[in-house]
Amino acid sequence: MSSTERQLHLNLFILNTGHHEASWRHRDTLPRQAADVHYYKRLAQTAERGLLDSLFLSDAYGLPPTIRYKVLQGLEPFTLLSALAVATERIGLIGTASTTYNEPFHIARKFASLDHISGGRTGWNIVTSTGNTTAFNFRDEGLPRHEERYERADEFVEVVRGLWDSWEDDALAVDKAAGIYVHPDRLHPLNHKGKFFAVRGPLNIPRPPQGHPLLVQAGASDTGKEFAAKVAEAVFTAQNTLEDGRLFYADLKSRMRKYGRQADQLKVLPGFCAIIGDTEAEAREREAELHGLTQAEYGVYRLSNLFKIDLSVYPLDGPLPYDALPETAEINSQKGRHQLYLDMARREGLTIRDLIMRTASSRGHYAIAGTPLQIADEMERWFRTGAADGFNLMPPYLPGGLDDFVDKVVPELQNRGLFRTEYTGLTLRDHYGLARPSWREYGREHASASRSFT
């Protein structure tokens, strides 16, 4: 295989005991370790042994009302990723931070710090947050409107990038003899005044090793996709069928042109939940075992929450009450996911109970139970037919589901020339084949609008 041949990019989505909603009840998982750094260290080191591009921590700022039925989301991403940065050497570290409930200066500084700590291995999953559980921890009015959240996100990202560029790459002088620590003319205040933020700058930390940590996004609504096309370099997405995956991929990439971007400057990574067995029967048994641990009451609760209607008054073994459901356009939180579940239920004629089971493993992301060969076949199909540049791996249970993937599926992908056999770069941008934004290209624009810093 030539070294220029396109290869898969694999990200591990770490979620406490795994992505299956009942994984915490499985005999092989360790729910008491959801707040134990050593547990995450082991997962990160396994992922690095498997040469994965990156690992990813999701985040929300509230305790779900359903916590009776499920384990904690995990630890706070910045602190945990700092610990994982020194427990690993090559794997990328992607953390979530909300543009709705943070200030850009804080986020620019934290990711710059993390990029320095990790030697250029960080990425930011930019989220606008969904749901009132988080919202009520910040304001009484609940979640801001969808459009407003994205408008704020747009300005937020512009400010963060401007702050990263407020230091030229070679701003540090450290000339002990002359007594010059920093070249003042290479620091550039931002002087940003916009609708949501007023930020003078510069940042109080040098430009990150990657220039800009990798920008990741996962919105699925029209506004979300437009935002991703404009700023994102990797996109996580929930696609339930190969056909939908292809449509999403083509749609997203075609939107990039109007922002002057090339299609390969953004990697599309659909969620992929693999239940692995040495035989297909063994994989199916594992799946049935996990499904058998689900609690219908919880399933009804989460579907009610998504569809914004109390489904507990409808028969579990009957269809969704389509006439009573709000349209996706009326949904203020997860528009993309709302549409995905509706389409799936309609297309497959699912009852409420069926829909609970279909989404128990991975919340609507693609899920497959099979052998390592079958799983590699499926990944190859998505990759070669325009549905994916790689995958967001969502093991149904941890750590076993990850061990199996690394030990059994990764070698199969390598045999096919679809995945690296060693890390060739040092930074997360290197792994994803994405260029480092040079200060000259990006920073000058901001610098020309500002006075120099003396």
Ligand SMILES: Cc1cc2nc3c(=O)[nH]c(=O)nc-3n(C[C@H](O)[C@H](O)[C@H](O)COP(=O)(O)O)c2cc1C
């Ligand atoms: C794989 C994946 C991971 C996500 N992680 C988070 C997260 O950590 N925190 C969060 O608030 N939203 C998260 N989201 C939600 C998205 O950022 C986005 O808000 C959601 O898809 C709704 O956007 P939309 O209304 O544009 O569809 C995630 C979505 C996906 C597909």
